[in-house]
Amino acid sequence: MTLKKEWRHWSVWFFMLLYMGATKPADAQSSVTLYGIIDTGVEYVTNIGSKRSNAALVPTLTGTLPSRWGIRGREDLGGGLSAIFVLESGFAPGQGTLNQYGRLFGRQAYVGISGRWGTLSFGRQYSQIFWGNPGDTLAPSIYAAALLDTYLITPPRTDNSIVYSFSSNGLSFGLGYSLGRDTVAPAVAGGCAGQSASDWRACKSMSAMLKYETPAWGAAAVVDRNYGGGGSGSPLPSSSQTDTRALLSGYVKFATTTLGAGIEHRINHGLQAPGVFNVNSDFWWFGGQYMPTPSLSLDAQFGHLNVNGNPVGGSVIAARAMYLLSKRSAVYLTAGRMFNQSKATFTIDGGTAGTSSLPMAGIDQTGVMVGIRHFF
Template identity: 65%
Template sequence: MSSRLNRVRGGHSWHQVFWWALLSAAACAASASHAQSSVTLYGVIDTGVEYVTNVGPKKSSSVHMPSLTSSLPSQWGLRGKEDLGGGLSAVFVLESGFAPSQGTLNQGGRLFGRQAYAGLSGQWGTLTLGRQYSQIFWAVLTGDTLAPNIYAAADLDPYLTQPRVDNAIAYTFTSSGLTVGVTYSLGRDAVDSAPAGGCAGQSPTDWRACKAISAMLKYDAGKWGVAAAIDRNYGGGGTGSPLPLSSQTDTRAVINGYVKFGNSTFGAGFLHRINHGEQTPTVFDATSNYWWIGGSYFPLPDIALDAQFGHITVSSSASGGSVIAARAMYFLSKRTSVYVNAGRVFNQRNAAFSIDGGVVPPASTPLPGVDQTGAMVGIRHLF
């Protein structure tokens, strides 16, 4: 989605605790295991009530419950690992996203729309096949201190919180804090929305249509870290898609990082994008530059304060904008917390960014050039 550098009880980042819960057998997870294999159930349910201003042509206000994300996206999953001997293991992940407000599936209604892959892991690295995250997602986890929170700098580029690709082959190698990753998709996201990079999936006639490739280099030293990644989507979705032709590409390059000082964490990043697709208020046939800075502070072990600012500029176009977001969270336990969110987006004349990252566009989208404010109270439980 990350994001993810805020600290919690015991001096750890609560985002780190969350991702550890997703990537390993957490003590609170229900699991079945025997001598050389295990299957772990994990997840999070996160929901609340939000208020958003200046929605649609009437500039109306809306009170509703989000469906895509709150402080974190609601999800559950199964993670398995079998020891094959000689340092080799078989691994798999099945991960489902859902909307607590309705009990419905996200990611286009897929049962395992967040992740669904199997592979092999050893001293040489991990090779996996299936629906997986682009490497840019793992890179942005390093320096984005607030996303996938409902209000965050990522509202200026929603793709960064959900860059998953179908039919993907991924390789990752980690050693001494250094991680290298590459992902190649044979045809991405036949049912995803345009902001998520939707395309027509694998094509039997056009070798380039709907392909995707990404690569990442990351170093994490504990007190500081830095990551860089490149992500390219090829078109071929046909009329009405963001990249109709397979000769068109949408490319992002990002560098970001974090540093910790006592009870505080600061993160910042810069992303350069070249999109050759059709121009809309949020998809630019132009070069854009997007940067963000944010931080988190723990005045007490049970209280986390987060703030973030982001800004995007688009070449030769008044289609940029800025966003400021803040959150206060109280940890009732290591697994359960309550929080208050607030955010505001400032749109330039031709831009229509929404502060509301919790619903599918255009549900809360303002008119071009209109600013928007959001506020939310919520509760989250990890399991």
């Protein structure tokens, strides 16, 4: 073969390979979706602070659902495998500011690979306790039973996490492990020091979930544990301290009615109340949703928290009426009442960050809100 013929021979192969490489991405099925929720309104809250004042407020955290926008993507890699990612940002519609302590993608930020064997993902992700609570028919609404343990409706997310999940024929299983959680939140809000090269337990988090759902009923069991290491001012100052929750939750459906309930046992080795350590508590709730017409949803819920040996628990009742203007838009009226034990300071206002709506110890609170929600 002459040099000229040989060059032609190899050039044909080169351009064939170049064509195959250029067309392969085009053959793969991929998608990127922009999505979001805007949910806000005006609420009225009673008995705030030492003066027991009343206030009209625009919530910053949630209405019926927290406001957010996000981007999710999936690419078909062939052989039953897909590459996935999610970037999700929470914001306060009243000010247009970021939630989750100013993070750009504070709700979720992860990338992973998914196949018939399940999904493995890396980044900032939900704890499995978020996915394993199907019996909560009302949260994360601004007034709900889970205000007695806001960890359930924040919802809990962990930085630097590795998550494996699998779902098939109604059965779901998930495992999550964080190498160092929440370096942005302040210590008093449960923030931690993040990843540590010197203390293998510091700020770690782990969770496991098993769930089964059908169109008529569903049930789930979850275990969630956080390790301390946040230092002075943190609920868990030392890495030897843990905060563990075990949750059972479920629901049943009858035509246009859904009934849900759950119970959570918590063993908290950190500081939960002034001078109180190693506190065990039990939180339970029940509630339901009734849709008399396809456009009208009526919800109600009751919850109670008992802290062993300490009057820092309470009870809450909440209700909501929502009218669906379309598949994307709805208006609603919701109300709640918080009943605090003598040393408890739970607020009914689940829509305001920080301590600005807290009552004095032992004082009850009422909240009422009218709002509008839109999906996009």
